[in-house]
Amino acid sequence: xxxxxxxxxxxxxxxxxxxxxxxxxxxxxxxxxxxxxxxxxxxxxxxxxxxxxxxxxxxxxxxxxxxxxxxxxxxxxxxxxxxxxxxxxxxxxxxxxxxxxxxxxxxxxxxxxxxxxxxxxxxxxxxxxxxxxxxxxxxxxxxxxxxxxxxxxxxxxxxxxxxxxxxxxxxxxxxxxxxxxxxxxxxxxxxxxxxxxxxxxxxxxxxxxxxxxxxxxxxxxxxxxxxxxxxxxxxxxxxxxxxxxxx
Ligand SMILES: N[C@@H](CCC(=O)N[C@@H](CS)C(=O)NCC(=O)O)C(=O)O
Numbered sequence: 258x259x260x261x262x263x264x265x266x267x268x269x270x271x272x273x274x275x276x277x278x279x280x281x282x283x284x285x286x287x288x289x290x291x292x293x294x295x296x297x298x299x300x301x302x303x304x305x306x307x308x309x310x311x312x313x314x315x316x317x318x319x320x321x322x323x324x325x326x327x328x329x330x331x332x333x334x335x336x337x338x339x340x341x342x343x344x345x346x347x348x349x350x351x352x353x354x355x356x357x358x359x360x361x362x363x364x365x366x367x368x369x370x371x372x373x374x375x376x377x378x379x380x381x382x383x384x385x386x387x388x389x390x391x392x393x394x395x396x397x398x399x400x401x402x403x404x405x406x407x408x409x410x411x412x413x414x415x416x417x418x419x420x421x422x423x424x425x426x427x428x429x430x431x432x433x434x435x436x437x438x439x440x441x442x443x444x445x446x447x448x449x450x451x452x453x454x455x456x457x458x459x460x461x462x463x464x465x466x467x468x469x470x471x472x473x474x475x476x477x478x479x480x481x482x483x484x485x486x487x488x489x490x491x492x493x494x495x496x497x498x499x500x501x502x503x504x
Contacts, residue, residue, distance in 0.1 A: 258332065260285035263299060263311040265292050266386035267461075267486045269361060269454040270322035274310035276450045276481060277326055281333045285312075289386040291395060293402050293409075323357050326447045338447040348439045349448045356451035360427055362410070363420030364455045369406045370417035371462060371492045376403055382461075382487035418497050424465070425504035428474050431456070435473040441480065449481060457482035464493040468501045 262278065262285050264271035278285050290298050296307040304311045304318050311320045312328070319328045330338050340346045372379060380396045388395055407413070431452060434440040440449055456478035460466045469475045478485070 258283055258315055260312060260314045261288060262286070263288045263290060263295070263302065263304075263309050263313075265290050265295055265309050266384075266388070267382040267458065268309055269364065269458045270308075270357070270451075271310045272454040272457070272482060272485070273322045273356075273450045274312065274325045276454070277329055277338060277447070280336060280338065280445060280450065281329050283314075283329065283333060289388050291388050291402065293405050322451060323353060323447075326353070326450070330447075336444070338450070340444075340446065345439075348434075348437075349446045352434050352439050352448035353446075353451045355427075355430070356448060356455060360431075360452060360455045363423055363427075364459045366410050366412040366416050366420045367462065367465070367493070368458065368489070369403070369410050369412040370414075371464075371489050372403045373407050373412070374492045375490070376400065378487065378489040379403070381489075384486050417493075421493070421497050422500050424459075424468070425500055428469065428472065428504065431474040431477070432472055435477060441473065441477045445481070449477065453478050453481035454485070457485035458487070461485055461487040462489045462493075463491045464489075464498055465501065468504060 260278065260283055262274055264287055266289050290309065295309055299307055299311050304320050306320045308320065310322055310325055311318070312325050314328065314332065319325050326338050339349055376396065376399055379399055380392055383392045383395065386392065431440065440452060456469060456474050460469050460475070460478055
C-alpha cells in the first residue's frame with residue numbers, strides 16, 4: 258500500500274489521521290504544509306477540498322479525518338477502528354462525530370486567538386516539521402498567516418470567548434463517554450483517535466491544561482498523544498477562563 262498524508266504540523270485532525278494509519282500498521286510518507294499555503298498545495302495535488310488531513314492512498318484521494326478513518330477501515334479492516342456490535346458502533350460514531358463537528362473547531366479558534374496575541378509559541382508547534390523553509394524564518398514571517406487563520410477560523414474575541422464557555426460541558430461529555438467505555442476502552446477506536454488530539458492540542462495551552470489534565474479526558478489525551486507538539490504560555494484573559502476554572 259502506498260500512502261502519503263498531507264498535514265499541517267500540530268493540526269489535531271492531522272494527528273488523528275496519523276494515529277489511525279499507525280493503528281492500522283500502514284506505512285506512509287508525510288508532507289508538512291504551512292497553514293494557508295496548504296490550501297494551494299492541496300489544490301495543486303488534485304484534492305477537491307482545501308483542508309488537511311488529506312491522504313493519497315493507492316492512487317485514491319481522501320480528505321477529512323472521518324473520511325480517512327472509513328477508507329482505512331475499508332482498505333485494512335484489522336485491527337478495527339469501529340466495534341462490530343451495532344449499538345457500540347453507533348455510540349463510537351456519535352463520539353467521533355462530536356469530536357469532528359463540535360470539539361475540533363472551538364479548540365482551533367482558541368489556539369489562533371492566542372497566536373494573534375503572541376506569535377512566538379508558533380515555533381514550538383512546528384518543531385520537527387519539514388516545511389521547506391527554516392522554521393525560524395517561517396515564524397518570523399508568519400504575521401499574515403496568523404491574521405488569515407484568525408479570519409478564516411472566525412477566531413475573534415467573541416467566538417474565542419464563546420469557545421471557552423462551551424468547553425466545560427464538552428469535557429463533561431467526554432468524561433461520561435470514558436466512564437461508559439465508549440472512549441478510552443481497551444481497544445482503541447475511531448472516536449479515541451478523533452477526540453484525543455483535540456484534547457492534546459487544548460492541553461498545549463497553559464491556560465487550558467489545568468482544567469483538563471486531572472480528569473478522565475486528560476488521561477485519554479495522555480494515552481494517545483503523550484507528546485503533543487507545542488506550548489503556549491498563559492495568554493487568555495482571566496475573566497474568559499472563569500467558566501473553565503469553575504468546572
Ligand atoms: N473537520 C475536518 C477539519 C479539517 C480542517 O479544518 N483542518 C484545518 C487544520 S486543523 C485546515 O486544513 N485548515 C486550513 C488552513 O489552516 O489553512 C477534519 O477533521 O478533517
